[in-house]
Amino acid sequence: MSSEAQPLLELVDVSRVYGDEIEVYALREVSLSIFPGDFMSIVGPSGSGKSTMLGLLGVLDLPTSGTIRIAGQDVSALDDARRSRLRGDSIGFVFQQFHLIPHLTALGNVETALLYRDMRPRERHERAFAALDQLGLAKRADHRPVQMSGGEQQRVALARAIVTDPLMILADEPTGALDSVNAAHVLEIFKGLESPERAVVMVTHDPTVAATARRKITMRDGQIVADETLAAVQ
């Protein structure tokens, strides 16, 4: 962690409140900075605000109060088109349920992240194929999600997340739907994604996953209760 560097993503006194008449604080005045090179996990029991945190970090949701900045840019000040562009450019999502589009091939799913970018179809094919190849899925490029195992599907999802070369990879229980062999494989890939320019954030309640990270954020009742730096793992 390099505290002198410019934070990649910054939460300042962020609250997220649901409900109109009866206010429920899913997140209460949370401040957090994520730096390039961070390899962190966010842990906590159900209802601690992890999912809300994930939505806010991924710019899928906006805070009720407080400020979220990505690369210095206040996300609340952007319109939907710019915010969507920012999300597409800087964040790569990996979900527990993989969330691949069923009627598209593996290649098509990866290409989805490269659409609407003034890119020639050929270049898009090549980049998407390279990302699949990097994760050992070159032979699966023409397969649809139903024709692949869970581990393969999650690797396609990973390829989709990294194909745009994002600033931050945001994973939601990335091994939650996988058996232990595939889970270990996916975790290995995550470790390989570590880079000084990029942050990797995994939201999980699996201690094995949390232990992979170098920095561990613990949440409870909508607040961060611990922000620890772990010993480097091999």
Next chain:
Amino acid sequence: MSRFRDLLSVAWTGLTARKVRTLLIMLGPIVGVAAMVGAVGLTESAKGDLKEKLAKLGTNLIIAQAGGTFGSQNPTFPSDAVHRVEAISTVTSAAATTNLSSVIALPTQGGSDYYQSFPVPVRAADLDLPSVLQVPMIDGRWLNAADSRLHTASVVLGAGLAKQYGYLPGEIRTVILGSENFGVVGVLGSVALDPDLDNAVFITQWAAKHDFATDGNPNQLYIRSTTGTTQATADAVPTAINLGGPDQVSTKVPSDVLQAASQADKTLQQTALFAGLLALAVGGLGIANVMSISVIQRSSEIGIRRAVGHSRSKIGSQFLLESLFVGILGGILGAAVGVGVVYLVSAFAHWVVVINYRKIPIWMALALVVSVGAGLYPSIKAARLEPLETLRLG
């Protein structure tokens, strides 16, 4: 530009991935357009034979009849009536005939009593009458200049009369006119616009003057006008003939009756068109319905697309483009089905196919508008979907 191409390919993939569903929602515009094309095509084609006949006969023939003062026998035109009529700028050709009501025609020696009771009309005709009528000869030839110059005793029979006589093609037959024998030289084809001519015997104007001592003044004129001026020309004919004198000319445009008969049943056509519109409207509701459900079914796809950076407007456009494709393809298929139905039914019913291809794009455009209109609500719904709710995080 390439972003729009991306959008087109995403929308197209969305449709082709679910072929049955796409075909089902396309049924609306298909049935609607097919019904409208079929409704108009079938009602028009039912009268197609009459239309075809009309097109062959032309709608520019005018028949002028000498009217005469009340009670006068055998009213006639002035002898130069044809020249006077041809002076009208919109007249392209004209020919006259003269009724010889005093001459009795006997096709056979034996039938004298019968043919005196039911006389066969004898007409002196101009040499260019068939060309003005645009009727071909069924057999032999028409009266020509040689008949006039050489005073040959030649007659031409009308088509109906030839049949009644049992005249065989090329047969050497004579007809007794008054007390003279006349040789049959030809049979004029059936004149649909003036069936009276079918039962007549035609002789030259020269024979009328010299053999039957008539003054040779015509009582009927057959006039062709330039296209589109028929009625105006018909109105001008009496003045041209009488040069401002008492109006003793009646004119008629015989194709008018046929034209009225050839008109499609408008009430039926409009009812069927309305049914087609209704089908299209119901089809539109179907599109709105199925697409709304589809948006819910595809909510996870929408969430994924939002997560990878597609904006709300891109998602909305994607669904709207899908309904646009449905409208375009449905319209094309519907038009093809409609035309096919018209051809099929016409083949069975022995109709002449009449399809107004200029109207089809209007109905296709209508199907397009309905489809896009129906896709509007589902598209807005898709754009407004919250990705966080559809992705089930945590």
